[in-house]
Amino acid sequence: MKFDLLSTTQTGGCSAKLPAGLLSDLLKDIPLPKNDHILVDIETHDDAGVYQIQDDLALIVTTDFFPPLCSDARTFGRIAACNALSDVYAMGGTPLLSLNLTLFPAEGIPLEVLHDILSGGQEMVNEAGAFTMGGHTIVDEVPKYGLAVVGTVNPKNLATNDAAQGGDVLILTKALGCGVLIAAHRLGMAEESSYQKALAQMQKLNRQGAELMRKYHVRCATDVTGFGLAGHAYKMAMASGCQLHFHTTDLPVIPGVMELLEAGCVPGAAFKNLDFARPGLQVAEGLAVERKMLCCDAQTSGGLLMCVKPDVAEAIVAELRQGDFPDAAIVGSVKKGSPSVVLD
Amino acid sequence: MATIDVRGLACPAPLIKTKQALDKAEAGSTLQIVGNGEIPFGNLKNYLKELGIAYKETRVDEEWILAFTVPEKKKEGVVAENFCSVNPEAAEPGNGTGNTAENGTKNAAAAKAQAMPETRNNGMPGINITAHLNTPLPYMVVIKSLHMGQGEEALGTLLMKSYVNVLPELDYLPQVICLYNEGVKLAIEGSPVLESLQKLESKGVKIIVCGTCTEYYKVSGQLKVGSISNMYHIASLLSTMPKVVHP
Numbered sequence: 001m002k003f004d005l006l007s008t009t010q011t012g013g014c015s016a017k018l019p020a021g022l023l024s025d026l027l028k029d030i031p032l033p034k035n036d037h038i039l040v041d042i043e044t045h046d047d048a049g050v051y052q053i054q055d056d057l058a059l060i061v062t063t064d065f066f067p068p069l070c071s072d073a074r075t076f077g078r079i080a081a082c083n084a085l086s087d088v089y090a091m092g093g094t095p096l097l098s099l100n101l102t103l104f105p106a107e108g109i110p111l112e113v114l115h116d117i118l119s120g121g122q123e124m125v126n127e128a129g130a131f132t133m134g135g136h137t138i139v140d141e142v143p144k145y146g147l148a149v150v151g152t153v154n155p156k157n158l159a160t161n162d163a164a165q166g167g168d169v170l171i172l173t174k175a176l177g178c179g180v181l182i183a184a185h186r187l188g189m190a191e192e193s194s195y196q197k198a199l200a201q202m203q204k205l206n207r208q209g210a211e212l213m214r215k216y217h218v219r220c221a222t223d224v225t226g227f228g229l230a231g232h233a234y235k236m237a238m239a240s241g242c243q244l245h246f247h248t249t250d251l252p253v254i255p256g257v258m259e260l261l262e263a264g265c266v267p268g269a270a271f272k273n274l275d276f277a278r279p280g281l282q283v284a285e286g287l288a289v290e291r292k293m294l295c296c297d298a299q300t301s302g303g304l305l306m307c308v309k310p311d312v313a314e315a316i317v318a319e320l321r322q323g324d325f326p327d328a329a330i331v332g333s334v335k336k337g338s339p340s341v342v343l344d
Numbered sequence: 345m346a347t348i349d350v351r352g353l354a355c356p357a358p359l360i361k362t363k364q365a366l367d368k369a370e371a372g373s374t375l376q377i378v379g380n381g382e383i384p385f386g387n388l389k390n391y392l393k394e395l396g397i398a399y400k401e402t403r404v405d406e407e408w409i410l411a412f413t414v415p416e417k418k419k420e421g422v423v424a425e426n427f428c429s430v431n432p433e434a435a436e437p438g439n440g441t442g443n444t445a446e447n448g449t450k451n452a453a454a455a456k457a458q459a460m461p462e463t464r465n466n467g468m469p470g471i472n473i474t475a476h477l478n479t480p481l482p483y484m485v486v487i488k489s490l491h492m493g494q495g496e497e498a499l500g501t502l503l504m505k506s507y508v509n510v511l512p513e514l515d516y517l518p519q520v521i522c523l524y525n526e527g528v529k530l531a532i533e534g535s536p537v538l539e540s541l542q543k544l545e546s547k548g549v550k551i552i553v554c555g556t557c558t559e560y561y562k563v564s565g566q567l568k569v570g571s572i573s574n575m576y577h578i579a580s581l582l583s584t585m586p587k588v589v590h591p
Binding site for chain 1 (some may be wrong): 355356359360361362363364383384387390391394395463565
């Protein structure tokens with residue numbers, strides 16, 4: 001019988017993140033030395049750190065790992081790796097090197113499961129054109145897997161979360177609702193086709209999004225993961241000093257997710273994210289609770305949220321849709337104003 | 345009042361069960377959710393807040409109860425915040441009298457005024473949680489014989505009759521009255537407390553009668569109040585009700 005990885009944990013994927021507010025509070029009194037080569041550090045809560053080593057070359061460093069969010073080992077490996085690689089793409093870069101970060105019990109789970117996780121991860125690293133340089137495996141009861149990734153970017157192509165400008169158009173490349181579907185699947189409530197779509201989407205590298213950002217000179221982006229759309233948008237709004245305005249009816253959603261939210265299938269991580277974003281969140285009168293919670297749903301290996309100039313927005317969405325991201329959509333706009341996220 | 349048991353369930357299952365009950369329940373009726381665990385507790389409270397439902401929380405050791413009045417079904421274009429005016433008083437356990445729209449609104453205003461100093465604490469205008477922590481626990485009355493207490497049988501019978509007859513007049517009604525062994529005979533034709541039990545039932549008190557017992561005493565056909573139940577249900581009530589009263 002195949003081993004079910006979901007049996008090892010209750011909170012899988014990016015929903016296992018420590019609440020954002022908690023983290024920023026405790027990091028406050030640990031000062032980090034810097035130098036002039038550091039282009040992006042933790043200060044703006046961006047997706048990855050960026051360090052310039054030549055005029056035309058900067059390194060992007062990032063890491064991500066988490067407990068299982070699906071039953072199948074290879075799929076889990078692929079999703080975890082895809083999610084870790086995504087941060088490099090969110091900065092407009094290309095993955096170059098990776099290291100496996102693995103926690104696995106010495107007994108209780110067949111070792112083939114570990115093999116399949118690593119093998120799935122390697123498939124994704126191969127797809128990204130990066131190289132695995134090694135890794136580190138620690139004994140732990142609940143398996144966890146992910147990567148530390150080094151990517152490269154020409155600094156003139158760097159896309160950060162602090163460069164949103166009034167008048168920009170917001171594009172989201174993947175549909176929302178992964179967190180809801182993972183929770184619903186555990187309870188046997190998810191439609192199989194919806195769940196499969198979520199799994200497939202989480203294994204889709206954000207590479208094309210990064211390529212298009214370079215092509216269309218997009219300078220502001222983030223990937224939507226554990227803090228949900230609202231949480232990541234809030235981070236972007238704070239880093240950029242502007243207001244992000246979302247038309248929630250334009251948000252791409254995996255089929256079946258709104259019905260699940262309406263039925264009360266709201267994962268706990270969504271409330272954590274709501275708490276995090278709440279200081280900056282402005283919700284239009286009468287907006288359905290389900291729409292608000294959709295915006296707070298923790299995504300794993302989610303899509304890119306880009307701020308693009310209005311004249312290229314439609315072209316980017318058209319290319320995304322013809323390519324890897326049929327759900328890509330224009331979902332709102334950036335306005336001048338104090339850092340906030342508006343949902344209507 | 346309907347009770348939803350979400351003990352032992354991992355999130356988001358408690359939210360789903362609550363939502364199902366909410367969708368089914370009639371506006372103005374009272375629901376109470378019994379659960380355990382801090383994570384479901386926090387998430388369910390957050391969820392109710394998002395739904396604009398004011399709740400009353402009670403804690404008993406590891407377990408908790410959230411009680412609230414079912415709001416009017418949401419209509420298009422209605423602001424969720426409007427539902428914050430649900431009156432927490434109406435969610436009192438044992439208050440099975442229901443509340444009309446009119447007195448609900450009146451009480452809501454009063455509750456709001458009373459709750460003002462609390463808004464800083466829980467961030468929810470119009471909802472006063474802490475002030476209600478001292479209210480009595482929801483409880484179940486178990487009647488297992490025709491006599492109250494031990495001693496002269498005639499006295500015991502008299503006491504039981506007077507206890508059940510006085511129950512409907514209490515400020516805090518039990519949620520459940522459970523009749524087993526000879527106690528089931530109080531629910532049959534000719535019982536001296538039949539009228540009181542019927543009155544209690546009409547006020548929303550659930551009356552549970554042990555099916556094995558009615559069969560044993562061959563009175564199944566004479567039952568005039570309550571509903572037949574099994575040992576699983578009775579045992580689970582005995583182990584889950586915050587307070588069980590044995591008169």
